Amino acid sequence: MHSSNKQYPFFIKAPLILVGLYLFFYILFLLKDILVPFAFAGLVAILLNPLCTRFERFGIPKVWAISLTLLIAALVLAGLFYFLSSQISQFGELIPTLKARSQELLGQLQQWAAEKLGISMQKQTDMLHKLTDNGQQYLGHTLGSIFGILGVFFLLPVYTFLLLLYKEQLVKFVYESFGNTHQEHVQDVLQSTKGAIQSYIAGLLIETAIIAVLNSVALLILGVKYAILLGTIGAILNLIPYIGGLIAIALPVMIATVTNDNFTTPLLIVGVYLLIQFIDNHLIVPKVVASKVSINALISIVVVLMGGALWGVSGMFLSIPFVAILKIIFDHIEGLKPWGRLLGDNNPGNLIKPDKNK
Template sequence: MQANANKQSPFLIKAPLILIGLYLFFYFLFLLKEILVPFAFAGLIAILLNPLCNRLERLRIPKVWAISLSLLLAALVLAGLFYFLSAQISQFGELIPTLKTRSQELMGELQQWVALKLGISMEKQTDMLHKLTDNGQQYLGHTLGSIFGVLGVFFLLPVYTFLLLLYKNQLVNFIYESFGSEHKEHVQDVLQSTKGAIQSYIAGLLIETAIIAVLNSIALLILGVKYAILLGTIGAILNLIPYIGGLIAIALPVMIATVTNDNFTTPLLIVGVYLLIQFIDNHLIVPKVVASKVSINALISIVVVLMGGALWGVSGMFLSIPFVAILKIIFDHIDGLKPWGKLLGDNNPGNLIKSNHKKE
């Protein structure tokens, strides 16, 4: 009995320590989000721009100038995108009074239908709407705060990205020295494989976003939805947030079409077309463009997106999937952590069971 108690005591001691450590880790991540969020975005951008910097350096351009030119090119691409969408954004502001009037008409018709069919009085519906409006304003304020936090990130992004690219050799040498000279070859192999996979993954996400933006915009233009390019591009960006972003991406054009049209045919067609685009994205674009070896299963995707949103708001929702994908890449290259990589992956459990059965 005493021997069994001694065997169980280490686990009983380790489990609370692990939970306390995890709590403190996430608590510090929450406290330092103003510093860590721009640093995390800068890390992804630095990884993406690193091949361009290396190519410019091979052309005998000084390192500082190579980094500056890479950042300038990235800034020009973003500026071109914002300029392209700015005209539609300004026109969208002109439609707001019309949208408000039409929304009030539709809401009045809906309230009358509810009072007639469900027996809920207009006064009770009004009270319920006021409560929902108050909660919605609080959530909107939190969301806008997160969005302004994201905008604030852009002032620090160039500085962080520049410094990460400038001191990348020191950071790599620090990793080598941390693991010792006897593990240098293995660490080098892990770093090279991880860097290449991350670069291809992030580049694949950008290409996927561009393709989805084009498909969304074409579909909305054919259906005659106003601000099709703006809504299509926003939907493609939201598509980076698994499942949750896709639902919001569908809701936005449906809402605009419902308010600006007298029939419900167009909103239904939008839902159908967007579901078709989602099917094409999941079964054709993602397997071909985004590296399948870093695909994350649906359960993990939903959990980490919700955790990222609770931890860092909108920024956390966007960052959660790329960073879990990076963790999966690292896990897949380290023998002791490969089971965790399989847990995060999107392998079909049925296929795994069949393959294991055949081996036996």
């Protein structure tokens, strides 16, 4: 009998692969309300698993150990929100003042554009109306993302609890899926991947805390209002590569421009934030976040934009950790190591050794 294995030509395989990818991402888009909380819960469960395991070693029953772990995590988050609550309330009280100052600056900008650029006031008004209409549509998408994030917070503890409760069954399922012959290799990959992911996520949290302190101290020295709130928000946005950094700079610049009569402070904010970004990229990230899971700039930008198109704000936050997890898995599987190198931030010149005999 002849072998039934048949190699199809590229022009047949390529469309099938594209259709499969389209259906895969379309299903992810349709199920985002279910999958986004589950994805966040997976990261949280991996991060909290060592603490939960330690409680179990102390003889605490599993259900109570998980409950205690989640309670500690909730108290930490509650403490953070309580710490920022005073600044948030003050920010709400000053919104009318910010609105009046913004309208004043906008009027000055319109007058300057009419005198220096020759753009009539009517044309500027028409342009503002168009921008307002587009802004309202974008605001609707943003609010949808915010409500989606609120849904994450309601489902997150439930999913995290269940993932920690059934972690042994999930690991056993992975072992059985690959069979007994590959059990040792699968165990090695799972252990290495779990440790690397935990150190990576913990490193991201430490990096965020350091950046929050640096941002807040810099803004306090410059006399910017709501320095701690803006510094913390900037540190969280810093988790979104490049795009988040730009938004993190724009927020305090806008506040300083509206609340001050001079433009020196906004320029100083830009300079200080760029310095903090340099320190983050060249000192904090290499030391705190494991360099073996660093993602190159091209992949980072592409996956962040894809994550935003797929799952909104949540997708932008989730994109980099999950690509990092994929890289860790690729680096531990022989046949997938080229894909790991493609995602990584290694210097291309170091990947090819020159021939010294030439």
